[in-house]
Amino acid sequence: MTSAAVGQAALPLPLLRSGKVREVYEVDAERLLLVASDRVSAFDVIMAERVPYKGIVLTQMTAWWLGQLDGIIPHHMLASDADAIIATVPALAEHREAIAGRAMLCRRTEVFPVECVVRGYLSGSAWKEYRASGTLAGETLATGLRESDRFDPPRFSPATKAETGHDENIPVSEMHRILGDAVAARLEDASLQVYQRGRDIAASRGIIIADTKFEFGRDPDGTIRLIDEVLTPDSSRFWPADRYAPGGAQPSFDKQPLRDYLDSERRAGRWNGDAPPPPLPESVVAATSERYLDAFQRITGAPLDLSALLTRLQ
Amino acid sequence: MTAHDRYSSPLAERYASKAMLELWSPKTRHGLWRRLWLALAESEQRLGVDIPAEALTQMRAHLDDIDFEAVAVYERRFRHDVMAHIHAFGDCAPAAHKFIHLGATSAFVTDNGDLIQMRRGLQLLRGRVIRVLRVLSAFAREWRAEPTLGYTHLQPAQPTTVGKRATLWMQDLLLDLADLDHRIATLPCRGVKGTTGTQASFLEIFEGDHAKVRELDRLVTEAIGFRESIPVSGQTYSRKLDAHVLGVVSGIAASAAKFSADIRMLQAFGEIEEPFERDQIGSSAMAYKRNPMRSERIASLARFVGTLEANANQTHSVQFFERTLDDSANRRLAIPESFLATDAILSLMENIASGLEVHPARIRRRLMDELPFMATEELIVRAVRGGGNRQEAHERIRQYSIAAARALKDGAEHNDLLDRIAADDAFDVSRDELERAMDPKRYVGRAPEQVDEFLAEVVGPMIGEQMDEPVHEEVRV
Numbered sequence: 001m002t003s004a005a006v007g008q009a010a011l012p013l014p015l016l017r018s019g020k021v022r023e024v025y026e027v028d029a030e031r032l033l034l035v036a037s038d039r040v041s042a043f044d045v046i047m048a049e050r051v052p053y054k055g056i057v058l059t060q061m062t063a064w065w066l067g068q069l070d071g072i073i074p075h076h077m078l079a080s081d082a083d084a085i086i087a088t089v090p091a092l093a094e095h096r097e098a099i100a101g102r103a104m105l106c107r108r109t110e111v112f113p114v115e116c117v118v119r120g121y122l123s124g125s126a127w128k129e130y131r132a133s134g135t136l137a138g139e140t141l142a143t144g145l146r147e148s149d150r151f152d153p154p155r156f157s158p159a160t161k162a163e164t165g166h167d168e169n170i171p172v173s174e175m176h177r178i179l180g181d182a183v184a185a186r187l188e189d190a191s192l193q194v195y196q197r198g199r200d201i202a203a204s205r206g207i208i209i210a211d212t213k214f215e216f217g218r219d220p221d222g223t224i225r226l227i228d229e230v231l232t233p234d235s236s237r238f239w240p241a242d243r244y245a246p247g248g249a250q251p252s253f254d255k256q257p258l259r260d261y262l263d264s265e266r267r268a269g270r271w272n273g274d275a276p277p278p279p280l281p282e283s284v285v286a287a288t289s290e291r292y293l294d295a296f297q298r299i300t301g302a303p304l305d306l307s308a309l310l311t312r313l314q
Numbered sequence: 315m316t317a318h319d320r321y322s323s324p325l326a327e328r329y330a331s332k333a334m335l336e337l338w339s340p341k342t343r344h345g346l347w348r349r350l351w352l353a354l355a356e357s358e359q360r361l362g363v364d365i366p367a368e369a370l371t372q373m374r375a376h377l378d379d380i381d382f383e384a385v386a387v388y389e390r391r392f393r394h395d396v397m398a399h400i401h402a403f404g405d406c407a408p409a410a411h412k413f414i415h416l417g418a419t420s421a422f423v424t425d426n427g428d429l430i431q432m433r434r435g436l437q438l439l440r441g442r443v444i445r446v447l448r449v450l451s452a453f454a455r456e457w458r459a460e461p462t463l464g465y466t467h468l469q470p471a472q473p474t475t476v477g478k479r480a481t482l483w484m485q486d487l488l489l490d491l492a493d494l495d496h497r498i499a500t501l502p503c504r505g506v507k508g509t510t511g512t513q514a515s516f517l518e519i520f521e522g523d524h525a526k527v528r529e530l531d532r533l534v535t536e537a538i539g540f541r542e543s544i545p546v547s548g549q550t551y552s553r554k555l556d557a558h559v560l561g562v563v564s565g566i567a568a569s570a571a572k573f574s575a576d577i578r579m580l581q582a583f584g585e586i587e588e589p590f591e592r593d594q595i596g597s598s599a600m601a602y603k604r605n606p607m608r609s610e611r612i613a614s615l616a617r618f619v620g621t622l623e624a625n626a627n628q629t630h631s632v633q634f635f636e637r638t639l640d641d642s643a644n645r646r647l648a649i650p651e652s653f654l655a656t657d658a659i660l661s662l663m664e665n666i667a668s669g670l671e672v673h674p675a676r677i678r679r680r681l682m683d684e685l686p687f688m689a690t691e692e693l694i695v696r697a698v699r700g701g702g703n704r705q706e707a708h709e710r711i712r713q714y715s716i717a718a719a720r721a722l723k724d725g726a727e728h729n730d731l732l733d734r735i736a737a738d739d740a741f742d743v744s745r746d747e748l749e750r751a752m753d754p755k756r757y758v759g760r761a762p763e764q765v766d767e768f769l770a771e772v773v774g775p776m777i778g779e780q781m782d783e784p785v786h787e788e789v790r791v
Contacts, residue, residue, distance in 0.1 A: 010360040269443065275499065275541065
């Protein structure tokens with residue numbers, strides 16, 4: 001059958017990658033167009049249903065965070081407004097609806113092959129490793145930590161980019177070996193600073209960003225830039241702060257309605273936890289969409305202005 | 315409300331669950347058609363077909379508000395159900411009217427829709443199978459070590475345990491579960507293939523761009539929640555897929571039927587009985603009767619489902635060239651009814667398995683009538699160890715056994731085989747020793763341990779650990 005690698009897709013640009021929820025197109029040698037779809041995955045399975053506005057939330061939230069970085073590190077964004085993108089890439093003029101709000105025009109960089117994960121709380125694969133061996137990426141942690149306990153200060157915890165499946169946590173020393181000391185130190189420092197700024201802003205608005213994943217690249221001038229999604233619900237764990245209770249797994253701010261439904265289907269035996277997932281009721285899709293929009297409003301302090309994003313400027 | 319002046323299916327009126335009836339309802343079927351038309355139009359637009367955004371917006375707003383009366387008017391006019399639905403959809407999405415179904419053939423909605431319904435139906439049955447397995451797990455655990463007479467050739471044989479026998483029923487369902495998972499994971503959709511499956515109309519729409527036609531197939535496949543569309547098709551997907559699906563479904567029905575046959579016999583023996591309501595009447599004439607009617611209903615429905623699997627294979631085998639329409643009326647009955655009947659079967663099976671009345675005293679009495687015969691193998695070994703002749707011992711026991719069995723059949727109170735053997739010096743065993751040999755637990759081998767191992771090693775991983783408590787569901791009897 002046709003594969004996702006086929007370059008023919010919605011936009012008249014070469015498709016470089018089609019991920020679980022995003023497509024990356026080549027604009028020219030210097031620029032890329034990242035388009036976030038409304039696809040949603042849970043328990044590593046992509047749902048058939050689309051979550052309205054999710055792609056727009058991810059892109060606009062990233063754009064907002066990139067505007068908060070002053071002084072920490074340069075980023076790759078050139079434009080996230082459809083009209084600004086079309087002005088510089090006229091080939092997209094006929095595809096305004098497909099990119100409105102959800103596309104980001106970016107500088108092309110050479111991507112460093114390490115995921116820069118920052119953990120503010122002990123969760124996910126880190127908790128599994130700690131529970132099994134008392135370590136994180138091989139480094140021994142204090143004993144007696146509970147699941148979802150807060151790290152102060154946050155911990156930098158790089159991972160390799162696995163082609164398939166899950167990334168593998170690696171020691172910082174391994175990252176230094178891969179990237180060289182200077183670059184590795186720069187990425188660690190920038191990751192921790194951006195995360196801490198994000199953690200503080202989000203916390204003041206009722207969201208715990210428990211951990212997150214950054215990517216970095218080097219542009220042709222040699223400048224190291226923060227790339228990809230930044231501090232979104234898809235690249236991070238968002239928890240509702242008012243329900244934080246260490247000692248167990250925390251509910252997800254954005255995906256909990258979806259997870260609850262899938263859990264109930266699994267417990268009822270109607271789903272075996274593997275693809276294809278059961279069809280989602282309209283109410284679950286709508287609730288998930290609302291969670292994403294709510295996350296945007298809380299983080300940025302203002303509701304997502306959909307009409308402005310979707311309407312052509314006169 | 316039940317209509318009393320016309321035929322209606324007992325599957326709908328009496329047997330099947332709400333969820334399964336909703337799945338096969340016109341509302342679901344035609345709601346899926348609208349979603350398929352939307353997925354097609356969205357994908358065509360993404361690939362450059364000039365469909366205005368407003369058309370898609372209107373389609374999205376009218377996926378479920380189907381005016382079935384308007385459809386009926388159109389259908390009387392066109393004598394074509396798909397065209398009737400296209401027009402009714404177009405009436406509430408006027409900006410989309412001229413784009414709905416663009417390039418497609420009826421099978422685009424009917425076949426893809428049927429496959430979506432069948433896959434969901436398999437998922438619903440999966441949930442029911444799991445529930446039955448959960449109930450039987452508890453039963454097997456409770457009775458893991460209770461000795462009971464085994465039967466081969468429907469004749470008494472070496473004892474097993476009540477729980478071990480339940481694992482045989484469970485294993486059949488686990489095999490069905492593996493088949494279910496395989497079919498759910500691999501069932502393809504038809505995708506976007508055109509009138510005779512050549513995609514010619516779509517090649518026309520995309521002005522000879524083969525890659526865009528393939529991409530359209532992929533986009534629609536993904537949008538409707540499938541990993542793959544069928545690689546090649548005629549006008550319809552190969553009806554072999556229906557036969558595969560109904561094969562899994564009828565396999566479940568057969569497993570339930572085997573269970574029901576065992577329960578019916580156990581009830582005839584008075585050992586284990588299916589649940590019986592306080593006010594339930596067994597027979598209009600014989601007031602004392604308590605009939606295993608739920609199990610009999612399983613047997614009855616399962617035989618029906620079994621014939622539908624054969625039916626599906628026949629339908630597949632007589633499709634001429636790219637398709638003939640003699641599949642249509644048959645599939646409309648065979649596919650939903652297979653699912654509805656099997657849904658009912660599993661609901662009955664869960665009900666029976668969760669309310670089985672076990673009568674240990676009766677089980678023990680019937681076992682003890684036969685156990686002396688079971689002990690004889692050991693006695694032959696003992697006789698030889700004491701210097702006796704194996705063939706001679708065997709012959710004596712054969713004769714005593716025949717006599718004891720005849721006495722039992724002619725009205726003896728209990729099996730006197732042991733008395734006969736104790737009186738024979740050739741065997742040199744006391745009556746006490748013989749009594750000790752009559753402990754049924756000595757004859758069940760590893761049955762209790764097998765139950766434990768099976769539940770822990772096989773059933774647990776398949777049905778998961780954190781399952782909901784079974785919800786008690788009323789069965790209409």
